[in-house]
Amino acid sequence: MPKNTAPVAYDSKIEGNVTFTKLDAAINWMRSNSLWPMPMGLACCGIELMATGASRFDISRFGMEVMRFSPRQSDVMIVAGTVTYKMALAVKRIYDQMAEPKWVIAMGACASSGGMYRSYAVLQGIDQLLPVDVYISGCPPRPEALLEGLMKLQKKIETEQSFVEQKKALLSELS
Amino acid sequence: MNSNEAADTLGVKFEHSIISTVNFRNEISIEIKLEQSFEILSYCKEKLDFDYLVDITAVDNLGNEPRYEVVYEIYSYQHGYHLRLKTGVTESEREAISVVDLWPTANWHEREAYDMLGITFKGHPDMRRILMWEGYPYYPLRKDFPLAGKTSEMPDVAFSEPVPLNGGPFVTSPCSASTDKREPRSREFIS
Numbered sequence: 571m572p573k574n575t576a577p578v579a580y581d582s583k584i585e586g587n588v589t590f591t592k593l594d595a596a597i598n599w600m601r602s603n604s605l606w607p608m609p610m611g612l613a614c615c616g617i618e619l620m621a622t623g624a625s626r627f628d629i630s631r632f633g634m635e636v637m638r639f640s641p642r643q644s645d646v647m648i649v650a651g652t653v654t655y656k657m658a659l660a661v662k663r664i665y666d667q668m669a670e671p672k673w674v675i676a677m678g679a680c681a682s683s684g685g686m687y688r689s690y691a692v693l694q695g696i697d698q699l700l701p702v703d704v705y706i707s708g709c710p711p712r713p714e715a716l717l718e719g720l721m722k723l724q725k726k727i728e729t730e731q732s733f734v735e736q737k738k739a740l741l742s743e744l745s
Numbered sequence: 746m747n748s749n750e751a752a753d754t755l756g757v758k759f760e761h762s763i764i765s766t767v768n769f770r771n772e773i774s775i776e777i778k779l780e781q782s783f784e785i786l787s788y789c790k791e792k793l794d795f796d797y798l799v800d801i802t803a804v805d806n807l808g809n810e811p812r813y814e815v816v817y818e819i820y821s822y823q824h825g826y827h828l829r830l831k832t833g834v835t836e837s838e839r840e841a842i843s844v845v846d847l848w849p850t851a852n853w854h855e856r857e858a859y860d861m862l863g864i865t866f867k868g869h870p871d872m873r874r875i876l877m878w879e880g881y882p883y884y885p886l887r888k889d890f891p892l893a894g895k896t897s898e899m900p901d902v903a904f905s906e907p908v909p910l911n912g913g914p915f916v917t918s919p920c921s922a923s924t925d926k927r928e929p930r931s932r933e934f935i936s
């Protein structure tokens with residue numbers, strides 16, 4: 571963790587008292603603990619994504635259970651499956667409709683690199699169209715792997731400095 | 746009636762339109778002339794009770810004439826028998842006769858054959874691509890189309906690029922030799 575973003579320590583015993591933290595740390599804490607996924611289930615990996623959401627693996631332990639089928643309401647697109655060229659621009663359109671801040675997870679070999687489909691019909695990795703934050707290996711990845719990928723993403727979000735960057739951009743605009 | 750008898754009935758009725766009849770392990774394949782294909786198939790449906798069209802598919806026999814072959818798999822639920830009818834389609838014509846009027850399910854099968862091999866079907870109500878996007882310039886299941894694909898570009902619809910094959914395609918060699926001879930290996934790329 572970079573030294574300028576301290577984690578937030580929340581103590582329920584001092585509820586009502588004042589808590590000091592950095593704005594970025596607070597924002598990141600809130601963002602990373604309620605990641606609403608956009609389930610982009612396109613092939614077999616989508617089944618594993620569903621298993622992750624079901625009771626045995628219980629994705630809600632990590633605050634990501636609110637799968638939204640509306641891009642307007644989701645934060646992280648989980649591209650789970652084979653992206654054909656025919657589907658690729660639809661995936662891109664949905665990504666474009668998602669509100670910032672947004673992240674992308676490429677789940678499985680197909681979404682990461684085209685997988686075993688070295689063929690005329692398959693896009694060789696969704697990273698050719700979208701900025702991917704986390705790649706998950708496997709064909710399909712186990713639900714545990716998806717959960718780990720989401721936790722990696724949480725770690726990544728915790729290092730972001732959106733507020734500091736906004737301030738910097740504003741100051742350089744003013745000067 | 747069984748498949749053999751159905752094939753015999755066809756053989757008598759359409760003597761001059763049948764090119765050959767092959768029986769391989771009780772599966773009967775009949776090669777018919779393209780011009781009479783609708784007539785024969787309609788007879789199969791109406792008179793021989795072939796109420797189910799299992800599939801229509803097409804084959805590209807590159808280098809042979811006629812180059813393409815359209816294959817109909819028909820089945821009778823009523824009697825439980827099956828026939829395979831094949832008809833050649835030449836490179837220059839590239840048109841078969843639609844059987845949508847007989848079996849409505851032929852609609853999508855014929856669209857698939859059109860999409861993959863570029864064979865059109867006369868009388869089809871909606872001859873569009875079904876798997877690739879409308880406007881894709883190639884027919885990818887033709888033998889002279891590279892497995893890796895080709896570049897195509899349609900702004901706002903789709904694009905495609907050749908894929909990295911890294912020495913592939915890797916294909917198995919069916920034979921009775923040991924595993925290391927049979928397992929998928931790179932072959933000279935045919936394009």
Ligand code: SF4
Binds near residue numbers: 679681711
């Ligand atoms: S990576 Fe494997 S399991 Fe996932 S979509 Fe591709 S083929 Fe299916």
